[in-house]
Amino acid sequence: MACFFPEGFDTDQDIFAMKVRAMHGCAMCMFEQEKGHSVLSQKGLCKLLHVLNFLRIMMQAFQQHEHLCWQIYNGSLNIYNICRYLMTMNRSAQALEYLLWASISVELSIPLMTAKYLPWIVTLYCAVCHCYYDNQADLQAEKFARRALGKINDLAKMEDVPTTRECQRAYKESSVKLAAMIFKRAVYVARKRPKTRLKIKIQSTLKDxxxxxxxxxxxxxxxxxxxxxxxAQFFAISEALWDSTRKPLQTKMPSEPELQNVILELLSAGISILSGTASESPIALTPTATLMDFAITGEKKIPIMSAIRFVKLLFQYKQQDAFSELAGEMLQVLSGVEGQSFRRAEMELALLDSFKQSAVFSEEPCQKRQHD
Structure with a gap:
């Protein structure tokens, strides 16, 4: 950094801001250039890692200067955007250390550790957890989520100003998101048994x-x-069932009986929430707002797009009957709402349903030949 700022950071602030903005702009231009390619090559990956290292060095240089906290914020934002792209390209292993660095850097910046920046802090925390889960490091993901939840609780205790509605919303959102990251592992671990135990009864389908x-x-x-x-429960169920390594048309269940049962219990819980049997009053499907909005307010509503995402999970976990039934209901709901995203979702559900039917028909002759 000395070559860019030979006189230090306390010189003319307009010139300083212009230089930093140019450095960030150069880094993000290189990112956008690589992002424009359909495939991330090894050369492109190396270039993005150099960009991330550059951003990290910048943040490290500004870390000791409290009045430059906004540069820590901007740096974490750019690191997050690049790392989210790497995660979509199955490069979570490379993204992890930079997301971890960004989250800890924001943590160490006292002006940023306030309720005002809480949504962003938790976004970084959850991105780190997702990286751990993508890398099959479930234990580390849960530990980090518990640590993050502890940090948020400590922050709530240190707040001196009266709690406003916005603050309450921020803390509620944080607790739901981090609790879902904890639940994503805890729900499976609670059912794992030593191999010496007797075999447990496997529930093969949701009919059981x-x-x-x-x-x-x-x-x-x-x-x-x-x-x-x-x-909030539906949000946690969707997170626990989501597997970033799965392809859209890949349908399978885990081989472990305990995990099969947990997945069926999660799917059954999701279906009962959508049908309204999980509570005394029915759940309303709505085209507006997000699932997190309703998790914060406690309203008995589920966004249509969140319900569709869950229905797709039924397909991926080979619950054909439940998928067909709910897909048919969702197609009726989608026919009554307008919007390009809903038309796309309608097409995707119809394609999955036709794919499922063709797969069933193709299996029947094979089974018949084996029987003969």
């Missing part, structure tokens, strides 16, 4: 799940213990 009031299963008991609204 009883239609009764909550809590019917251990999974639902954990959900009710961590989350206080149907929308």
């Amino acid at each position: 799940m009883h239609n009764a009031p909550w809590p019917r299963t251990m999974t639902e008991r954990i959900l009710m213990g961590l989350f206080d609204s149907s929308a």
